Amino acid sequence: MPRPWIVVLLFLFIVSTSQLEWAQLLGNEIEPISKGSSEKEDWKSRAKEAVKEKIILSQEKNIQELNELVQNLQEQLLQCKSAKFVVNDTVAIELAEQRNQLDQESVSSD
Numbered sequence: 797m798p799r800p801w802i803v804v805l806l807f808l809f810i811v812s813t814s815q816l817e818w819a820q821l822l823g824n825e826i827e828p829i830s831k832g833s834s835e836k837e838d839w840k841s842r843a844k845e846a847v848k849e850k851i852i853l854s855q856e857k858n859i860q861e862l863n864e865l866v867q868n869l870q871e872q873l874l875q876c877k878s879a880k881f882v883v884n885d886t887v888a889i890e891l892a893e894q895r896n897q898l899d900q901e902s903v904s905s906d
Contacts, residue, residue, distance in 0.1 A: 799869050806865065810858045814851075 799872070803862070803865060803869065807862060810862070814854055814858060
């Protein structure tokens with residue numbers, strides 16, 4: 797499986813799991829309180845803010861992990877490109893040597 801597809805699948809997995817986390821956080825954080833309506837509203841707004849902060853922190857962590865994966869893939873790509881150049885140079889040198897041998901053989905046979 798090509799590496800870009802792996803990154804895309806990983807990203808989709810992270811997004812879907814983070815949405816499940818949000819639903820759990822919202823379900824756990826927001827519970828009814830038997831107090832006055834203004835106190836309920838204050839509590840709900842504080843709970844929502846806490847959930848938003850947790851979501852933001854979770855997303856920042858996910859973004860950082862994705863950035864590390866992208867950086868790792870870029871480094872691997874550079875290594876592959878440099879390996880390709882080494883192989884191409886080696887093949888070019890071998891072809892040049894074979895050509896020189898053929899040229900020498902044709903000169904000596906003339």
